Amino acid sequence: MKPIVVALVGNPNSGKSSLFNLITGSHQHVGNYPGVTVEKKEGFCTHNGHEMRFVDLPGTYSLTAYSEEEIIARRFVLDERPDVVVDVVDASNIERNLYLGTQLIEMGVPLVFAFNMSDLAKRRGLVFDLDQLSRLLEARIVPTVGNKGQGREALLDAVIETAREGRKPRVHGLHYGTEIEEQLARVEAIVRTKEGDLADKYGSRWVALKLIEQDDEVVGKIQHQEVLDAAAKSVAYLRNIFRDEPEIVLADRRYGFISGACQETIKNTVERRHDASDVIDAVVTNRFLGLPIFLLLMYAVFWLTFTLGEFPMQVLEGLFGWLGTAVSGLWPAGSESRLRSLLVEGIIAGVGGVVVFLPNILLLFLVIAMLEDTGYMARAAFVMDRIMHKIGLHGKSFIPMLIGFGCSVPAIMATRILENQRNRLTTIMVIPLMSCGARLTIYSLIIPAFFAPAWRGPVMWLVYLIGILLAVICAKVLRLTVFQGETMPFVMELPPYRMPTPRSVVIHMWQRGWMFLKKAGTVILGISVVLWFLASFPKPAPERLAGLDDEQAQQVSLEHSVIGRVGRFVEPAIRPLGFDWRIGTALIGATAAKEVFVSQLSIVYATGSGDNADLLRQKLQANYTPLVGFCVMLFSLIATPCVATIAMTKQETNSWRWAAFQFFGLTVLAYGITLVVFQVGSRI
Amino acid sequence: MGEVVVEKSRVRPLSTVATGDTVRLVRVRAGRGLNSRLASMGFVPGVEIRVVSNGHPGPFVVIIKDIKMVLGRGVAQKVFVQ
Numbered sequence: 126m127k128p129i130v131v132a133l134v135g136n137p138n139s140g141k142s143s144l145f146n147l148i149t150g151s152h153q154h155v156g157n158y159p160g161v162t163v164e165k166k167e168g169f170c171t172h173n174g175h176e177m178r179f180v181d182l183p184g185t186y187s188l189t190a191y192s193e194e195e196i197i198a199r200r201f202v203l204d205e206r207p208d209v210v211v212d213v214v215d216a217s218n219i220e221r222n223l224y225l226g227t228q229l230i231e232m233g234v235p236l237v238f239a240f241n242m243s244d245l246a247k248r249r250g251l252v253f254d255l256d257q258l259s260r261l262l263e264a265r266i267v268p269t270v271g272n273k274g275q276g277r278e279a280l281l282d283a284v285i286e287t288a289r290e291g292r293k294p295r296v297h298g299l300h301y302g303t304e305i306e307e308q309l310a311r312v313e314a315i316v317r318t319k320e321g322d323l324a325d326k327y328g329s330r331w332v333a334l335k336l337i338e339q340d341d342e343v344v345g346k347i348q349h350q351e352v353l354d355a356a357a358k359s360v361a362y363l364r365n366i367f368r369d370e371p372e373i374v375l376a377d378r379r380y381g382f383i384s385g386a387c388q389e390t391i392k393n394t395v396e397r398r399h400d401a402s403d404v405i406d407a408v409v410t411n412r413f414l415g416l417p418i419f420l421l422l423m424y425a426v427f428w429l430t431f432t433l434g435e436f437p438m439q440v441l442e443g444l445f446g447w448l449g450t451a452v453s454g455l456w457p458a459g460s461e462s463r464l465r466s467l468l469v470e471g472i473i474a475g476v477g478g479v480v481v482f483l484p485n486i487l488l489l490f491l492v493i494a495m496l497e498d499t500g501y502m503a504r505a506a507f508v509m510d511r512i513m514h515k516i517g518l519h520g521k522s523f524i525p526m527l528i529g530f531g532c533s534v535p536a537i538m539a540t541r542i543l544e545n546q547r548n549r550l551t552t553i554m555v556i557p558l559m560s561c562g563a564r565l566t567i568y569s570l571i572i573p574a575f576f577a578p579a580w581r582g583p584v585m586w587l588v589y590l591i592g593i594l595l596a597v598i599c600a601k602v603l604r605l606t607v608f609q610g611e612t613m614p615f616v617m618e619l620p621p622y623r624m625p626t627p628r629s630v631v632i633h634m635w636q637r638g639w640m641f642l643k644k645a646g647t648v649i650l651g652i653s654v655v656l657w658f659l660a661s662f663p664k665p666a667p668e669r670l671a672g673l674d675d676e677q678a679q680q681v682s683l684e685h686s687v688i689g690r691v692g693r694f695v696e697p698a699i700r701p702l703g704f705d706w707r708i709g710t711a712l713i714g715a716t717a718a719k720e721v722f723v724s725q726l727s728i729v730y731a732t733g734s735g736d737n738a739d740l741l742r743q744k745l746q747a748n749y750t751p752l753v754g755f756c757v758m759l760f761s762l763i764a765t766p767c768v769a770t771i772a773m774t775k776q777e778t779n780s781w782r783w784a785a786f787q788f789f790g791l792t793v794l795a796y797g798i799t800l801v802v803f804q805v806g807s808r809i
Numbered sequence: 810m811g812e813v814v815v816e817k818s819r820v821r822p823l824s825t826v827a828t829g830d831t832v833r834l835v836r837v838r839a840g841r842g843l844n845s846r847l848a849s850m851g852f853v854p855g856v857e858i859r860v861v862s863n864g865h866p867g868p869f870v871v872i873i874k875d876i877k878m879v880l881g882r883g884v885a886q887k888v889f890v891q
Contacts, residue, residue, distance in 0.1 A: 218876055224849055372844070619878060
């Protein structure tokens with residue numbers, strides 16, 4: 126038997142995700158919709174012998190054609206024709222939440238309402254006559270409490286029954302008043318005769334309704350000009366009568382229908398009190414306190430992530446080190462096995478270097494999930510919006526950018542909290558400019574080599590500041606060019622504060638962690654192997670290595686390899702930046718992971734890897750000026766995000782194009798800026 | 810003529826409403842996208858809006874249909890109330 130396909134829709138903050146987690150447990154699959162950055166979540170479950178596939182659609186307030194999320198949700202409901210649509214409604218805010226429901230009623234889909242958070246509604250003193258309301262809405266209503274695990278069975282029963290009945294015509298539906306109904310009937314008639322296919326697929330009344338709303342997507346599907354003319358005439362007529370856009374009048378009528386239905390069936394037994402949420406909000410969104418509180422919380426997030434993450438990270442590092450040694454031990458000492466080198470230096474070192482960040486990533490997403498589930502995230506966006514708005518980003522963009530100081534990979538994953546596609550892409554593009562922890566290893570090699578102790582702090586600060594300034598400028602430029610379009614006007618709900626449930630927080634954290642591990646196991650593994658290959662082949666002739674010690678042999682081998690040759694080949698191009706082929710080679714190697722720069726440089730200077738940073742610093746001092754040192758830091762800061770970042774950008778934007786754009790864009794930017802700094806600097 | 814002016818002067822942007830006041834929405838003067846988005850969030854003519862904080866010059870917190878929402882000042886200037 127085919128599984129029952131169920132679409133889950135609902136307003137943001139309706140508790141849809143926790144209900145989805147409750148229904149499907151861990152049987153979930155998270156991906157993206159083709160071509161867009163919107164998250165696609167699917168989950169499976171079996172109930173009374175029926176297999177069901179649940180699709181969690183993006184949270185929306187309505188199903189118009191104005192935003193990416195709404196279009197995705199609408200297309201799924203209309204074109205994929207799920208067997209049942211479950212509308213998750215926040216039972217303590219029925220009126221606004223049912224607006225989406227009225228649009229589903231208009232679509233004529235088999236519908237079930239989940240009145241979620243019904244415990245909260247009860248506490249607020251709301252009493253429902255669900256039988257009566259269900260008759261008015263012509264759909265089953267099931268009270269649920271997603272985060273406490275209540276109502277799952279009843280909801281699944283209702284879904285199965287509704288699926289069995291299939292699509293059935295509505296008895297009353299929504300009535301929009303005489304004038305609108307007249308025009309609807311006119312347009313509907315011509316749609317039925319001229320646009321038979323469309324009418325069969327979506328229902329002629331719905332098509333007519335959307336034409337009167339001047340819905341861009343439906344208008345675009347109309348083949349005959351007569352239909353559009355008829356619709357335009359009706360729109361003009363209605364506009365004249367109501368002195369407002371028909372779209373707004375229709376919205377008004379939908380609310381009218383809802384408040385009519387609610388008046389008959391919902392009793393409010395308690396006056397709404399000044400609740401705890403208002404008190405907390407008065408403090409955390411306070412004009413003076415809001416920003417310091419937010420910064421303090423963010424500091425706490427970082428501190429937690431990197432101190433608690435420190436120990437498991439060391440354990441993992443030790444584990445990979447042990448694994449490397451153990452695998453090496455399978456070959457006799459001094460053997461020159463290529464397989465050994467591939468396994469130890471390529472795969473274990475490459476993947477290990479990324480996987481060690483897993484504890485940090487899990488912790489970070491644990492804390493973010495908690496901030497999101499409590500409702501604080503909306504307040505943080507509110508607090509930061511004034512600043513972020515100036516560079517064309519949303520207040521929430523600040524959080525991923527901040528995480529970027531730790532590591533770009535989780536930062537890019539964290540952009541999922543941004544609903545708007547353009548905002549999200551812009552944020553992803555500039556995240557690598559936030560100087561990550563791995564780049565710190567480069568700075569801590571170079572700064573002590575070239576700068577007097579008194580200057581070390583300010584130089585480091587300057588590098589970070591340049592990154593931030595560039596991110597701000599780039600975001601602004603991107604929003605004016607590539608990601609052009611009106612900045613989403615800022616309208617956002619401040620949901621009441623809630624206690625996060627361990628279950629949903631853990632599921633959230635685990636999904637992110639798993640996604641990261643999968644990346645490490647596939648793309649990052651592949652690229653590590655390629656980079657290992659490029660750094661190891663071709664091998665120099667054995668006689669050239671004769672008589673050299675290990676370090677010198679490594680140096681000669683690297684020089685002879687593809688990376689070494691590319692380093693030499695690009696030397697003329699990077700000479701104007703003050704770089705020689707050695708720095709070039711190290712920079713290319715650093716694409717694997719930024720900290721590889723240090724180990725590659727120590728190989729080309731044959732100072733031996735390990736803790737011999739001082740020896741390397743002496744070599745650097747002897748060969749380069751402080752200006753070159755600064756330029757190296759500048760270039761590493763801006764250019765060529767590491768492979769893990771590229772892989773994550775590809776995954777989150779769903780296209781290699783954006784990943785390539787980010788990679789080349791940042792590299793060109795780095796080249797330009799370093800060129801100017803070096804050329805100007807060396808003439809002063 | 811005079812009457813019309815008096816009538817019009819009572820309609821003002823939401824951004825001018827003081828903290829704690831409750832007003833009624835008359836209409837939203839914005840592009841179609843924002844118009845429809847606001848409508849779906851409950852900003853329809855006649856609805857009651859309570860201004861929780863007019864945090865000059867920052868964003869703006871209101872309660873509509875029991876839901877707390879924050880608007881940018883730009884949005885608050887496009888919402889006309891009575």
